[in-house]
Amino acid sequence: MTSFRGDDRLVVEYLHDELLTGIDLAERRRLLQVSVVDQLNGDLVDAISGTEDGAAWLRSVAEENQLLIALDRTGTFRFHHLLRDLLRLEAATELRGELPELHTRAAEWLELHGELDAAIAHLIAAGDAPAAARILRIRGVELLAAGQIDTLRRLLLQLGDVARTVTWCALLMGWCEFIGGRATLASGWLDDMAAAAPADFDHTVAAPLRMNILLAEGDVSAALTLARSMDDPDRLRSRSAELSTAVGAAYAWAGRSSDARRVLDLAVAKASNDDLRSAWVLALVYRAVVELDAGTRASASATAATAVETAERLGLGEYHGIAVALAIRGRTAESAEEAADDARRAVALARRASTDLALGYVLCLAGDTLLDLDDPTGRPLLDEARSVIHRAADPGIVGRHLQLAESRHHIASARPRVAALVEQLTDRELAVLRHLPSARSQREIADELYVSLNTVKTHCRAIYRKVGAADRKGAVQSARDLGLL
Numbered sequence: 001m002t003s004f005r006g007d008d009r010l011v012v013e014y015l016h017d018e019l020l021t022g023i024d025l026a027e028r029r030r031l032l033q034v035s036v037v038d039q040l041n042g043d044l045v046d047a048i049s050g051t052e053d054g055a056a057w058l059r060s061v062a063e064e065n066q067l068l069i070a071l072d073r074t075g076t077f078r079f080h081h082l083l084r085d086l087l088r089l090e091a092a093t094e095l096r097g098e099l100p101e102l103h104t105r106a107a108e109w110l111e112l113h114g115e116l117d118a119a120i121a122h123l124i125a126a127g128d129a130p131a132a133a134r135i136l137r138i139r140g141v142e143l144l145a146a147g148q149i150d151t152l153r154r155l156l157l158q159l160g161d162v163a164r165t166v167t168w169c170a171l172l173m174g175w176c177e178f179i180g181g182r183a184t185l186a187s188g189w190l191d192d193m194a195a196a197a198p199a200d201f202d203h204t205v206a207a208p209l210r211m212n213i214l215l216a217e218g219d220v221s222a223a224l225t226l227a228r229s230m231d232d233p234d235r236l237r238s239r240s241a242e243l244s245t246a247v248g249a250a251y252a253w254a255g256r257s258s259d260a261r262r263v264l265d266l267a268v269a270k271a272s273n274d275d276l277r278s279a280w281v282l283a284l285v286y287r288a289v290v291e292l293d294a295g296t297r298a299s300a301s302a303t304a305a306t307a308v309e310t311a312e313r314l315g316l317g318e319y320h321g322i323a324v325a326l327a328i329r330g331r332t333a334e335s336a337e338e339a340a341d342d343a344r345r346a347v348a349l350a351r352r353a354s355t356d357l358a359l360g361y362v363l364c365l366a367g368d369t370l371l372d373l374d375d376p377t378g379r380p381l382l383d384e385a386r387s388v389i390h391r392a393a394d395p396g397i398v399g400r401h402l403q404l405a406e407s408r409h410h411i412a413s414a415r416p417r418v419a420a421l422v423e424q425l426t427d428r429e430l431a432v433l434r435h436l437p438s439a440r441s442q443r444e445i446a447d448e449l450y451v452s453l454n455t456v457k458t459h460c461r462a463i464y465r466k467v468g469a470a471d472r473k474g475a476v477q478s479a480r481d482l483g484l485l
Helices: 009-020 025-034 042-049 054-064 081-094 099-112 116-125 129-145 149-158 167-179 183-196 203-216 220-230 233-238 241-253 257-274 277-293 297-313 320-331 336-353 356-372 378-390 397-408 427-433 442-449 453-467 472-481
Strands: 068-070 077-079
Touching: 025 042, 025 081, 042 054, 042 099, 054 068, 077 081, 099 116, 116 129, 116 149, 129 149, 129 167, 129 277, 149 167, 167 183, 167 203, 183 203, 203 220, 203 241, 203 356, 220 241, 233 241, 233 257, 241 257, 241 277, 241 397, 257 277, 277 297, 277 320, 277 397, 297 320, 320 336, 320 356, 336 356, 356 378, 356 397, 378 397, 397 472, 427 442, 427 453, 442 453, 453 472
Parallel strands: none
Antiparallel strands: 068 077
């Protein structure tokens, strides 16, 4: 019998004859009305059907019909799924015109009693997507903070095109797509949010997602520019931890260690206090990135271990965002077995949905770790890291880490990280340097500075030599390390 459903013809006919034929019309009507909800109590029955004896009626029905099941001793019931399906099938015909109103009444009661997910579902069933979007403004933020991304995305998708016309819904959907590893789609939702935003909308709330998308696209320079504009102590303290986490991430990938530590320490404190789980974990992950880049291996190892342990404790042990922490823990592990295990797990997690920047970093560290252990699978990882980083406009410190790894394993020669300029840059060279983090070509830079293309090429060669870099991306990061950008 478990294969039968209430809309199966034989079951429908049997239950109809046994349960609904000959029943009082008022009783039948109330059964059909309240069938729109999954769980019932007296107050909810009265709210839907406009009666005043809901609790007594439920007890009476349950005594006469075993297909109305008591869930607890507080007066909560549900229909057996066979009866529920039959009632809903009948209601779709007999109460067709009333169903939107019945769902609306149910939603109002459920919202009043804090059952927001169910309220949203009933408003969508009632065809009132704008009202559902209003509740999602509150509930969506809670789901995002709790890391319940699949639930949030499912609810938002049910809104259809309405989600694109409601500012907060578009922003929440952008976060869902980004966390799911779909940065391009997330960027589109940010555009929808901007188009739907009223004149007085505070676009600071979108800055964390915008920074994350820029980093996902491998544009550390653009993310760093936005991070600097957001880096105000009062703003960071008063805003959600997502903002300080994103600002700290931009500083971390740009190699700005002191700024990154300051902002990420604030992010960890805020996120842990507010139980913002994803932000909490990611702030610790980026903190580990900072320590490894600064050469403090013991601190990097401890912070990476804390990030992984925190993620596991919060139910985020399989979150692709911890791949970076696993790679760092493996890179700094004393045990060869633990190092290899962490490196392989980091790569597996990173391949699920990580951005190019994080994926390139994980591939680099994991490849470096495995080659140190004489594991030949490390070399293809470094080769893949090179191809991933190549498509990034500005990979920040990731490019430097890859160059050093390739140099250690005699894959390519790398210039050492310089502590000071080989030679001071001229004013003209500094002017060209300021354009290198952008997407402008050398010809476009020449046009901007009103000089010839050959002049720009000459200045670039001089810049690379003076900052100890082999190419444009390396020059940008070396210039950051030297405080020139």
